[in-house]
Amino acid sequence: MAFLNSLNIAGSGLTASRLRMDVISENIANYSTTKTEDGGPYRRKSVVYEAVEDKSFGSILKDRLNGDQTTAGVQVSEIVEDPSDFNYVYNPTHPDADENGYVAMPNVDVTQEMLDMMSVTRVYDMNINALNAMKGMAARALEIGR
Amino acid sequence: MNIIPINTVNSLDEIGKIGQSVLGNAKTDEGGLSFQSIFKDAISDVKETNETLEYEANRLATGETDNLHDITIASTKASLSVELFVQLRNKALEAYNEIMRIGI
Numbered sequence: 001m002a003f004l005n006s007l008n009i010a011g012s013g014l015t016a017s018r019l020r021m022d023v024i025s026e027n028i029a030n031y032s033t034t035k036t037e038d039g040g041p042y043r044r045k046s047v048v049y050e051a052v053e054d055k056s057f058g059s060i061l062k063d064r065l066n067g068d069q070t071t072a073g074v075q076v077s078e079i080v081e082d083p084s085d086f087n088y089v090y091n092p093t094h095p096d097a098d099e100n101g102y103v104a105m106p107n108v109d110v111t112q113e114m115l116d117m118m119s120v121t122r123v124y125d126m127n128i129n130a131l132n133a134m135k136g137m138a139a140r141a142l143e144i145g146r
Numbered sequence: 147m148n149i150i151p152i153n154t155v156n157s158l159d160e161i162g163k164i165g166q167s168v169l170g171n172a173k174t175d176e177g178g179l180s181f182q183s184i185f186k187d188a189i190s191d192v193k194e195t196n197e198t199l200e201y202e203a204n205r206l207a208t209g210e211t212d213n214l215h216d217i218t219i220a221s222t223k224a225s226l227s228v229e230l231f232v233q234l235r236n237k238a239l240e241a242y243n244e245i246m247r248i249g250i
Binding site: 008010014022142 | 212213216219223229230233236237
């Protein structure tokens, strides 16, 4: 029924937040990675969100039958790499140092990643609050006339 | 002495026709609000949400998904649809008892 589809919106928000958290933890874990498969140090990644409709056949059929109510949500459209420059650190004893003794370190700023992580956990909490509120409204509606 | 011939009694046929017309209307009623159609919708909802819950639980157990919230949302949906079904049954039972209390 349509009142159950509204829980999917919060669910998509939770999925998107979890994916962003994965990318942030990958950035933090690769903070000092100077060697990747394509050569060169690790490049910081970030996610791009986009707003979409629920595209499953069952939900679109239900929306048309119930009169044009569209279920929305969020989805990660792509994971982009940060194009900013690497940090060059002077360390001639490092195995990946170039001829001048400089090592290219990843462009990951740990402070920025920690801030992102805090905001992502807040957004996850808010999505869960929205989901509980919707569930509470549906449960209260079922108490009408009891 | 005159013997009055027996005439066939047609009044029962008339009552039967009224009953037929009522049944006909109920069948052609678009999205009829009879208890039966509402119950069918509620039952199919319960089945559907239950299947989704089992599917999501399977996916989580086999590790195909990392989304822990999918199964909690599916279980919330299943419990809501069962609750709706129980309330519908209560209302239908109340209506039935009300009608039975009318008496002869």
